[in-house]
Amino acid sequence: MNMPRTFKIYLALSILCFTLSAYGHEPKKQYGLSLLNGLKYPKDFQHFQYVNPKAPKGGTLKIGIQGSFDSLNPYIVMGNPAPRVQMYTHATLFQECEDEPASAYPYVADAVEISADKKNITFYLNPNARFSDGKTLTADDVVFSFNILREKGMPLFKHYYSDIKSIKMIGKHTITFYNTNPKNREIAFILGQLPVLPKHHYTNTSFAETSLELPPTSGPYIIESVNAPHNITYQKTKNWWGLDIPSQVGFHNFNKIEYTTYRDDTALFEAFKKGSLHWRQENSSQRWASGYKFDAFQQKKVLKVVLPDNNPKPTMGIFLNTRNPLLQDIRVRKAIGYAFDFNWMNKYIFYNLYNRNDSFFSKSHLSSAGKRSPEILKMLEPFKDKLPDTVFKTDVQQPFYANNTEMRAGLKKAQDLLVQAGYSEINKDNIRVHNKTKEPLEFRFIFATSPTARLITPLKENLERIGINLKLIQLDNNTYTNSVESYDYDLIYTGFAQAATPGNEQRAFFGSKSVDAKGGKNYSGIKSEVIDNLIELIVKRPTDEEMIDATKAMDYVLLHGHYIIQGWHFDGHMVAHWDFIKGLGKEQPLYPRNFLSRCWYQE
Numbered sequence: 377m378n379m380p381r382t383f384k385i386y387l388a389l390s391i392l393c394f395t396l397s398a399y400g401h402e403p404k405k406q407y408g409l410s411l412l413n414g415l416k417y418p419k420d421f422q423h424f425q426y427v428n429p430k431a432p433k434g435g436t437l438k439i440g441i442q443g444s445f446d447s448l449n450p451y452i453v454m455g456n457p458a459p460r461v462q463m464y465t466h467a468t469l470f471q472e473c474e475d476e477p478a479s480a481y482p483y484v485a486d487a488v489e490i491s492a493d494k495k496n497i498t499f500y501l502n503p504n505a506r507f508s509d510g511k512t513l514t515a516d517d518v519v520f521s522f523n524i525l526r527e528k529g530m531p532l533f534k535h536y537y538s539d540i541k542s543i544k545m546i547g548k549h550t551i552t553f554y555n556t557n558p559k560n561r562e563i564a565f566i567l568g569q570l571p572v573l574p575k576h577h578y579t580n581t582s583f584a585e586t587s588l589e590l591p592p593t594s595g596p597y598i599i600e601s602v603n604a605p606h607n608i609t610y611q612k613t614k615n616w617w618g619l620d621i622p623s624q625v626g627f628h629n630f631n632k633i634e635y636t637t638y639r640d641d642t643a644l645f646e647a648f649k650k651g652s653l654h655w656r657q658e659n660s661s662q663r664w665a666s667g668y669k670f671d672a673f674q675q676k677k678v679l680k681v682v683l684p685d686n687n688p689k690p691t692m693g694i695f696l697n698t699r700n701p702l703l704q705d706i707r708v709r710k711a712i713g714y715a716f717d718f719n720w721m722n723k724y725i726f727y728n729l730y731n732r733n734d735s736f737f738s739k740s741h742l743s744s745a746g747k748r749s750p751e752i753l754k755m756l757e758p759f760k761d762k763l764p765d766t767v768f769k770t771d772v773q774q775p776f777y778a779n780n781t782e783m784r785a786g787l788k789k790a791q792d793l794l795v796q797a798g799y800s801e802i803n804k805d806n807i808r809v810h811n812k813t814k815e816p817l818e819f820r821f822i823f824a825t826s827p828t829a830r831l832i833t834p835l836k837e838n839l840e841r842i843g844i845n846l847k848l849i850q851l852d853n854n855t856y857t858n859s860v861e862s863y864d865y866d867l868i869y870t871g872f873a874q875a876a877t878p879g880n881e882q883r884a885f886f887g888s889k890s891v892d893a894k895g896g897k898n899y900s901g902i903k904s905e906v907i908d909n910l911i912e913l914i915v916k917r918p919t920d921e922e923m924i925d926a927t928k929a930m931d932y933v934l935l936h937g938h939y940i941i942q943g944w945h946f947d948g949h950m951v952a953h954w955d956f957i958k959g960l961g962k963e964q965p966l967y968p969r970n971f972l973s974r975c976w977y978q979e
Contacts, residue, residue, distance in 0.1 A: 405487040405500065409470060409565045411478035411877040412920060417622075426475050426965040427626025427974045433612075435977025436632040437957070440644045440653040442825065443853045444605030444637050447586035451529045451571075453861055453895035455586030456854065458602065459635045462571060463970065464610045465593035469499055469518070470568030471623035474965035477876035480568045481623040484513065484594065488568070494558035497567060501549040506617045507574050507592040515545040520575035522553075528584040531893035535883040539563055539915075559916035562879040596628035607636045629959075629976035640826065649678075654957055655972065658950035660827065665727040668952065676955065683949040686966040688740035689733060691885070692871030692943035694821075694835075695899035699891075700866050702817065707797040709938040712867075714790035715838035716941045717777050725831065730944040732774055736931045737874050738945060742924060744932040746772030755913075755929035759906045763933070772935040774942055783838075790842045799843070808843035818845040819866035824856035828869060835941075861895040871943065872897050876967060878927055882911045886934065900939035907933060 408415045423429045439459075447455030450462040470480035470488070485499040505513035522543050525533040539557035546552050555563055573583075574592045581589055590599045596618065600611035610633045618624045636653070638644040645663065648656045649670045658664045664680075672678040696703050696712065703709060718732050735743035744752060748771055756763065777783040794800075799808040799817055807816045821832055829848055836846040846867070851859060859865055872885065884890050888908050890898040910930040917923035951971070953960065959975035 405489050407482060407487055409480045409488065409568055410476070411562055411565050411879075412476075415479055415481075416473070416476050417481065421481075421622050423622055423625035424473060424475065424965075426963060428959065428976070429626045431626055431629045431959065431974075431976040432978055433629050433976070434631045435629075435956075436634060437630040437972065437975075437977065438634045438636070438652065438654045439972075440636050440638050440647055440656075442638055442641050442644055445608070446588070446604050446854075448588055448591065448599065448602065449583070449586060451525055451533070452584060452586070453530055454584070456605075456857055458599075458604070458608045460610075460633075461599075461608075463595070463973070464597040464633065465591070465595045465599065466571035466573060467505070467594040467596075467618060468568065468572070469570050470565075472569070472969065473623075474967050474969055477967055478565065480565060483618065483621060483623055484518075484572050485568070488564060490564055495555050496552050497555055497564045498546065498550060498552045499567070501551070502617075502621070503549050504617050505572075505594065507594055508598045508613050509574075509592040511574070511576060511592065513572060513574075513594055514548050515551040516548075517572055517575045518551045518570065519543050519545050520578070521573040522570060524573070524578070524583050525570075531890060531896040532881070532884045534893070535887065535890060536566060536880050538880070538883070540567070557916070559918070560880070561917045562877065562915070566880055596624070597633065600632065605637055607634065609634045627973045629974075648952070651954065654954045656952045658952060661726040661729040661946075664950050665729065672954075673952075678952060678954055680950070680952050681960055683951055683960065683968065683971060684964055684966070685948055685968055687876060687968070688742060688874040689738040689945040690871045690873045691736045691940075692733060692869075692945065693940035694832075694867055694869050694943070695940045696938075697863060697866050697868075697899065697901055698903075698939065699863055699901040700819070702815070702819070703866065705797050706938055707793040708799075708817070711790035711793040711797075711842065712839065712844065713938055713941050714775050714786045714793075715842060715844075716775065716835050717783055717786075717838065718774070718944065719777050720783075721831065721834060722944070726944070730946055732776075732944055733942040734774055735942075736934050737878075737927065738942075739947070740874075740876065742874075742876075742878065742927045742931065744928040744935065746774070746932065746935045748932070749928070751925040752929045752932050755910070755925050756906075756933070759909065762906050764936075767933065767936050772932070787838065787842050794842065794844075802843050805845070806840070806843060807845045816845065817843060818847065820847050820849055821867040821869075822849045822851055822856060822859055822865045823869065824851055824853050826850070832869065860899075863899075863901065868899060869943070870899060877923070879915050879917070882914055882930070886930070887911055902934070902937070902939055904933070904937070 407419045441459050445456045445458045447457050448461055450457035467484045469485040471483040473479045484501060484505050486502050487500045489498040507513055526537050539555055539560045541554045541556045543553050553567055572594045577591045588602055588604055596613055596616050597610040598613050600609045602608045612631050647653045696709050698704050722728055722730055734745045737743045775786050777786055794808055798811045801809050801811055803809050809816045839846045885897050886902050886907050888903040890896045891901050891903050910926050913926035914923055956979050957975055958978045
């Protein structure tokens, strides 16, 4: 990530700022939380600078998605949730700001108080907060939300909130969380992300099962209608309690938001061209480069724009599932990586629009880019006996092939690695088999969308050249989701977003305890004592410098593990929209999370 010019100044002041804004020496009510820079906005701010507080209200926004849904509960492993249901319907205790790396301001909660020993974190709720059925939102709802998410929600919540021992309702609008890890500097911040669910709704409705029953909402929209798996319509809540809260001013401008599902991206694009859909975040470099030649675009009724994003690039790539014993051999994983020719793909498939990831935190101040540094080596020194010597002696370089000659040399390195791993024999099907067990090198790559096959086919062909059989298996969306959640695959192309201030979520991404958690995000099955220790250093973050060093060290060790074939990224977001959708001009925040939330409809 290219940090703003003020980053170094912010970093130098971060410890002081964080102390003043989050963990004061004396407990007192605070209006905001910041993990890195201190708060940009004063207590009496009226709205964020990147929104239009006078944006017109009204109109209907129509969006298409590929796939389907069968549930209105986005917090559990079971089912495929409706698009954006969490964002539209459930308010959170605090609202994150998009022009600061990691700051949050009042939403459901008016203020937060953190004890001097950092063991008690108390939130004070806005007494005007209501659910859409008119019932008051109370501390009892917050206690219920926290407990049910941790007990019956996706594994991520259990890891995310693992340092919280308990939660207690102090009064009708006051809740205290009891923290067992005072060194966890981000715990108050992530508690602020807690969505508030209606306890009374789940008295007769099971939270742990998929449901299409319309729940009361605390957020800006209700669900007007749902016809799973085809469409869902969100309707602006009348007299919504949060309308004038400064962190919400200028957002939620559409009267209705309609989502329609499509089986494939071609049909979705055709609907967009006809005006049946109003917005499209493009994921095809080919289409972005050559597909926008229809009349509405020529007449400038449809506009293309590249929106900036200074967040770390998502961790994306082809994950190699080490739950498969064959992939536990790092030499096999490295050999597969040598067969991936990104340069060829970028030239002949991507129109040279993409850049290769070189890190689990690409384009950010957290990236090691696979290179050793004194800070990284110092951080890894205590684990020297648990790491191979190569970690301390060599950098990690992504294979880059300028021509076929270099490609052949890379495949030769792959073959040598496979021979070293005991796969020198080749059977009648030209597949390498282990010299002793005779087990063939065959792997399953599962996917749900047809374009994925086009991207992986070159890798499959190169692997065939070195004696590895990669089976491409296309599944329907539901089967694919279930297979990923139960880790029933050998290779998948997927990923997850990374924050500018990593913390507790890294336990779910790379921690040993997440390996067996169904529905988790440890796609490669990483189980490393060193990684676990580095994650805890990141979470405890005594200083911002140490957090950054620990993240770089973890990144460096992960890269040395060759758990994924690093993917690619575009520097920004490719967006196309009809001209009556406004709010996508030059004034965009540095750390965007949802562009559409601040847009509006204007003929």
